[in-house]
Amino acid sequence: MAPRKGNLMSVRDDVRVVDATVRDGGLCNDFRFTDEFVRELYKTNVKSGVDYMEFGYKASRDMFNESDFGKWKFCKEEDIRAIVGENISDMKIAVMADVGRCNYKEDFLPKSESVIDMVRVACYIHQIPAAIAMIEHFHNLGYETTCNIMAVSQANFNQVEEALLLLTASPVDVIYLVDSYGSLYPENAAELAKTYIKAADEVGKKVGFHAHNNQNLAFANTIETMSYGVSYLDATAMGMGRGAGNCAMELLLGFLKNPRYSLYSLLSFIEKYMIPLKEQGVVWGFDLQYMFTGQLNRHPRAAMSFTAEHRHDYCEFYKSLLDNF
C-alpha cells in the first residue's frame, strides 16, 4: 500500500485550498449572489489563506439566457474585476468551463489581459478528448488548467487508466478526482486517488479532489485522499453546493496544520452571509434523499426534485429509485 504523505501534524506545502462556494453553491440559487456577498467572500478567502477562489462558470451565452441566471454563470472579465480589481493578493482566481457548454474559443482573453489565473475544465470521462482540446487552448492562452473528471464512481477502471494516459500527455496542470455522486467511501476514494497520483507524479502534475456530501463523507474523503498525496482540495463555505453539498471549508481549515490557513474570518463570513442565505430558503446539505442516490451511485437529480417539491415520503422515493435501477 502506498504510504501516507506526512501525518496529522504535518504542514503539507503542496496543499492548495480551492474555494468553490460561488461556483458549486451557485447551482443552489442560479448564481444569484449579491455583489456584497461575493466581495466579502473574496476578502474572507484572502484573509483565510485560501489559495484559489473559483468565481463561477464561463457558460455559453448561446446556450443559456443571461436573464435566467446571476452573473457568475458567465463570469465576464468586467464582473470579476468589479469584485477583485487587479487582485493584488496571493490568492488566485479560477473559473470553470464545462465541455460542450462553453464557447471557449470566443469567451476567454489571453491570460495577459485577464485577472483569471486558472481555468478548470469539467467533463465526463468519455469527453476527455474534448476536454484536452480546451485545455490546450487555455494553456496556450497562458492559463493554469485543471481537468475535473466528473462522476468517476461510474467509470470503469480501464476508462480511468485511459483518461489518465491522455491527460498526463496533455499540458494540464492538475487532474481532479470528482465524486459527483457522493458515492465513494474513504477506502475506494483513497485507492482511486493513489491511481491518479501515481500517473500524475511521473510527469510532474498535481491531483485534486472535489467531494460531494451525499453520504456525509465529503470532508472525510477530502482529508483521506489528501493523506495519500492529493494536493488541490475543493471546499465551500458551510459545504454549500448542489444537492448534499461539498466539503465544508470550515472543517477543512480547522483540520489543516499550515499556519497560513485560519478559520476565524470564515466564521465571521458564515455568521453574516451564509446563515442568512439558509434562512432565505436556499437549500443544500446532507439529507436522506441524497444518501439514497449516493448509496446507489446515481446522479442526484431525482433527489434534487424530491427536495424542490418539499417531499418527505422517503420510503416511496427510495422504492422509486429501486424501480429505476
Place this chain on the structure above:
Amino acid sequence: MAPRKGNLMSVRDDVRVVDATVRDGGLCNDFRFTDEFVRELYKTNVKSGVDYMEFGYKASRDMFNESDFGKWKFCKEEDIRAIVGENISDMKIAVMADVGRCNYKEDFLPKSESVIDMVRVACYIHQIPAAIAMIEHFHNLGYETTCNIMAVSQANFNQVEEALLLLTASPVDVIYLVDSYGSLYPENAAELAKTYIKAADEVGKKVGFHAHNNQNLAFANTIETMSYGVSYLDATAMGMGRGAGNCAMELLLGFLKNPRYSLYSLLSFIEKYMIPLKEQGVVWGFDLQYMFTGQLNRHPRAAMSFTAEHRHDYCEFYKSLLDNF
C-alpha cells in the same frame, strides 16, 4: 501498516451492529420516548438485522430522581419486558452502566432471570479499575460485557496501553473505542483501533467503536476503524445522540454488504417517528458549535449550552472557547 480486514465488497461475519438510539438519543430528550416509539424501534431493529439494541442506562435511583427522566434512564427489568416480552428474536438487548453512577450490586438480576443480554460499562480512562470491578460482577451474573472507554482522544498513549493491559486480563468481551468529543480523524481513529485490536486479538476479545459527529466524521470513522478489524459498530437512527449525534444507522446499514442487514424498515421508522421527533423540537446533529469543540478536542458541554440558548453568535462563542483552553 496493518492490512485491512476484507474490502468494500466483503461480508464481515464478525460485525455486530449496535443500535444506541434510545440510550445516546435519550440524552437529547431526558429519555422521554413514548412506549410506541421504543416498541416500533425494537421491531424495526429486529427487521433490519441489528444485532444489539441498547435500551438506556441503569442509572442509580439514589443519585437521579425518577420523576426527572423518562424510564430509559433506569431500564427496569419490567419496563424492558413490557416492550420485548421474552425477546424471542435474534437481536440481543443491551443496557449501559456508568462507573460511579450505577448501583450495580443492587440493580442487576442474574442473567438467568433477566431479558438483558449485555451490559456496557462506560468509564473514563482513569476509572478502568472501577470499570473492571463492575465487569467482573456482571460477568459473574452471566452477562456479556463491554468496556466503553470514553474521551479516549484526551488520554495519552501510555494510559491507553495500561488500560488495554488491564482489560485484556479481565473477563470483558468487547473493548470499545469511544470518540466522545468527535475529535478523531479517520487516520488517528484507525491507528487507535489498530492498537486496541492488536491487544484484543491476542486474548480473543473484540473491539467496538462509538463515534460522535462533531466534525461530520462519525460514519467515516466507523467504517474506517471497521476496515481494520473493529467489529462492534454503534449507530443510531438519524444519528440521534448527544450534541452533534452519532453515526447514522441508515448510513451504516446502507454500507454493510451482509444481506442480513436491510435499510428499508429503518426508513419507514424514520419517516414515522424520527422526523416528527425533530419537528417537535428535539435537537441533535452536526453544527458549527460542535465542530469547534471537536476541532479543539473538548467536551461538548459549552456547545450544548450554546445550542440550548438558541445562540447564533458563532464568532463570540469560538473566541470564548479559545479563552478557556
